[in-house]
Structure formats: structure tokens, C-alpha cells
Amino acid sequence: MKIFLSPDNPIHGAHQTLFKNDPEPYVAVKEVSNDEAFETEKANLELTQSLKHEHLIKLIATCQKGPIFYFIFPWADGGDLRDFWKANDTKARTQELVLWSLRQMLGIVSAINALHGKITRHGDIKPQNILHFLKAQDDGTIGSRGRLILADVGVSKIHREITSMRQDPTNCQQSTVTYEAPEAQSDQREGKPRGRRYDMWSLGCMFLEFTVWLVFDYHTVRSFRKSRRTRDDPKDAFGSFFVQTSDNLIQIHSAVTEAIGHLRSQPPCGDNTALADLIQLIEDDLLQVDVERRMEAPKLLEKLEKITRKAEQSSDYLYPR
Numbered sequence: 516m517k518i519f520l521s522p523d524n525p526i527h528g529a530h531q532t533l534f535k536n537d538p539e540p541y542v543a544v545k546e547v548s549n550d551e552a553f554e555t556e557k558a559n560l561e562l563t564q565s566l567k568h569e570h571l572i573k574l575i576a577t578c579q580k581g582p583i584f585y586f587i588f589p590w591a592d593g594g595d596l597r598d599f600w601k602a603n604d605t606k607a608r609t610q611e612l613v614l615w616s617l618r619q620m621l622g623i624v625s626a627i628n629a630l631h632g633k634i635t636r637h638g639d640i641k642p643q644n645i646l647h648f649l650k651a652q653d654d655g656t657i658g659s660r661g662r663l664i665l666a667d668v669g670v671s672k673i674h675r676e677i678t679s680m681r682q683d684p685t686n687c688q689q690s691t692v693t694y695e696a697p698e699a700q701s702d703q704r705e706g707k708p709r710g711r712r713y714d715m716w717s718l719g720c721m722f723l724e725f726t727v728w729l730v731f732d733y734h735t736v737r738s739f740r741k742s743r744r745t746r747d748d749p750k751d752a753f754g755s756f757f758v759q760t761s762d763n764l765i766q767i768h769s770a771v772t773e774a775i776g777h778l779r780s781q782p783p784c785g786d787n788t789a790l791a792d793l794i795q796l797i798e799d800d801l802l803q804v805d806v807e808r809r810m811e812a813p814k815l816l817e818k819l820e821k822i823t824r825k826a827e828q829s830s831d832y833l834y835p836r
Contacts, residue, residue: 541590541592542575542587542588542589542590543587543588543589543590543591544585544586544587544588545585545586545588546583546584546585547583547584547585547586548582548583548584550584553577553584556586557577557586559634559667560574560586560667561574562633562634563630563633563634563667565633566626566629566630566633568625568626568629569622569662570619570622570623570625570626570662570663570664570665571626571629571630571664571665572588572589572646572652572664572665572666572667573588573589573652574586574587574588575587575588575589588666589648589652591646591647591648591664591666592647592648592649592650593646593647593648593649593661594646594647595642595643595644595645595646595647596642596643596645596646596647596663596721596725597642597643597733598647599647599663600642600728600733600736601733604728604732604733604734608729608730608783608834609834610830610833610834610836612660612729613729613783613789613790613826613833613834614823614826614827614833614834615658615660616725616729617789617793617819617822617823617826618823619662619663620722620725620793620819621816621819621820621823622662622663623645623663623665623718624718624812624815624816624819625816626665627640627665627714627718627812628812628813628815628816631711631714631811631812635711636709636710636711636713636714637665637667637714638709638713638714639667639691639694639717640665640694640714640717640718640721641691641693641694641717641720641721642721642724643691644665644666644667645663645664645665645666645721646663646664646665646666647661647662647663647664648661648662648663648664649661652664691753692753692755693720693740693753693754693755693756694716694717694720694721694756695716695717695755696709696712696713696716696717696806697716697757697765697804698713698806699713710806711811711812712806712809712810712811714812715800715801715809715810715811715812715815716756716801716802716803716809718801718815719756719797719800719801719802720756720802722793722797722801723756723771723774723775723794723797723802724736724739724740726778726784726790726793726794726797727739727774727778729783729790730778730781730783730784730790739770739774740754741754742770742773742774743755743756743768743770743771755768756768756771756802757771757804765804766804767802767804771802775794775797775798778790778794779791779794782835783834783835785835787832788832788833788834788835789822789823789825789826789832789833789834790834792822793819793822796815796818796819796822800814800815800818801815
């Protein structure tokens with residue numbers, strides 16, 4: 516729910532300092548009616564806040580009114596990542612946009628790396644859980660394009676409708692099947708918790724869609740999603756990035772392989788370009804069915820930072836005209 520900080524609300528402009536320079540501060544409010552669920556989520560959010568990471572959602576406050584508990588967060592005025600793609604779809608793909616995108620991806624990976632060092636894993640990374648802030652979460656500045664912020668599933672549900680969701684009994688968290696790692700189904704059957712490298716698969720899926728948008732447009736992102744839903748297997752209704760063969764082998768969806776090949780044939784993804792190196796990173800180190808071959812967050816952060824820094828220094832490498 517989106518709420519304006521007026522004197523009629525529990526936390527209004529006269530009693531908060533986070534948005535002193537914002538004449539019309541809005542917040543996102545999540546309601547929880549279960550005591551145990553509230554305490555669990557509060558503990559997780561407090562742990563997240565201790566990281567003080569600029570690409571992680573900030574918790575403004577918690578409060579209680581009667582039997583209902585409330586979490587209060589800054590409002591993401593730009594919506595989520597898909598909203599960003601749609602809102603900027605007709606704008607020119609400039610070097611500045613590509614560099615901003617690389618920096619935002621790097622920021623999200625840095626946030627995931629911080630989470631992995633403190634809270635084990637996120638477990639539900641997807642475009643709907645990446646919020647777009649046009650204004651800083653505090654009174655700071657973040658540039659004209661804003662900043663992408665990683666939110667947990669509870670926070671991001673305030674900003675968009677729930678789609679393609681499945682209940683995961685191993686951790687009582689809902690997860691979008693589209694971005695699930697291949698091991699999710701076997702881990703669920705065997706009662707195993709999700710490991711850190713689960714997040715790496717989800718990042719690979721999301722970054723590949725981001726790259727498709729950068730090189731083409733949102734229509735192509737949607738077409739790519741539909742192309743992963745063409746098989747008879749009911750699981751493919753969710754557009755997963757992998758398929759299970761008739762002999763129970765799991766492999767990368769052919770539509771994913773085709774999309775990567777199509778990207779590589781485009782001039783912005785030619786040899787010795789940032790997007791070519793990003794695609795290589797996604798294919799070789801993130802979208803790996805074998806969990807052990809999937810890169811961990813610290814190494815991913817190192818590699819993506821190298822790509823981003825090189826892009827900052829060379830316009831030809833960043834986005835050849």
C-alpha cells in the first residue's frame with residue numbers, strides 16, 4: 516500500500532527526518548497480522564539494514580496498530596525493473612544508458628555479495644524484486660536515471676502484482692518459477708534449503724533479459740519470454756530458462772541458447788565489447804545447470820567490476836557506435 520506522510524498517519528512529516536527535503540513524501544507499507552511472521556521478517560530486515568548498502572531497500576520503521584503490524588519503507592517512484600524497461604523503451608540506447616546499466620548490475624551484485632556474507636542468500640531475485648528509485652531513499656542524490664534497489668519479496672509485492680508464484684515449503688517463501696534455478700525442484704523434494712549459488716542462476720536470467728532489452732527493446736524481452744513457453748511440458752508455462760528432457764536430464768532451454776546467439780550477432784555485442792563480455796559471463800558462469808560450476812558472488816563481483824571499469828575507460832569497448 517502506498518501512503519502519503521500526512522499528520523493523520525503514524526509517521527508523518529513532522530515526526531520523521533528521512534525525507535526532510537521532500538515536500539510530498541510517500542512510503543510503502545506492508546501489513547503483517549501474524550506475530551511470528553512479523554518477528555522473523557523484522558529480524559531479517561534488521562540484519563539487512565546493518566549492511567548499510569545503497570542498493571538494498573531501507574526499512575524506515577515498524578509499528579503496530581491493534582492486531583496488525585506494519586513495515587514502512589521508502590516508496591519506489593519508478594516502480595520495478597520491468598517498469599523501467601517499459602518507461603525507457605523508446606529512448607536511444609546511448610553509451611550513458613549502457614554504462615548506467617552496467618553500474619546498476621554491479622551494484623545489485625555487490626548487494627547480493629553483502630547478503631551472502633551475512634544472511635546466506637536472497638532466494639527470489641527477479642525484475643519484480645528490483646525497485647527503481649528516482650529519488651534517493653534518504654536525502655542524498657543518485658543521478659538523473661535514479662538507482663536500482665534490491666528488495667525482498669515482501670517489500671516488492673507492495674509495488675507490483677504477484678505473478679507466476681509458487682509456495683516453497685522449505686523456507687515458507689514464495690518464488691517466481693521463471694527465475695528458479697534447476698535445483699529448486701530436487702531441493703524441494705528432498706527438503707534441502709537453497710544455497711547461495713541459487714541466487715547466481717536467478718541473476719543470470721535477469722541480466723540476460725536486461726541485455727536483451729539494452730540491445731533490442733521490451734517487446735523482444737516479452738517475445739523471449741514467450742519463446743520459452745512453447746513446449747508441452749506444463750512447467751514451461753512459466754517460461755523457465757531450463758527444461759527437463761524425457762530421460763530426466765536438465766539442460767538450458769534452446770530458446771535461451773538461441774537468444775544468446777542472436778545477441779552475439781548484433782554490433783553492440785561484437786568482439787571486445789562490454790556487452791559481449793557480459794553475455795559470456797552470463798553463459799559461462801551463471802546459467803550453469805551444475806551448481807558447482809556456477810560462480811559465487813565474490814568472483815562475480817570481481818569480474819563484473821572489471822567489465823564496468825574497462826567500460827568507463829573506453830567508449831569503443833562500452834558501446835561501439
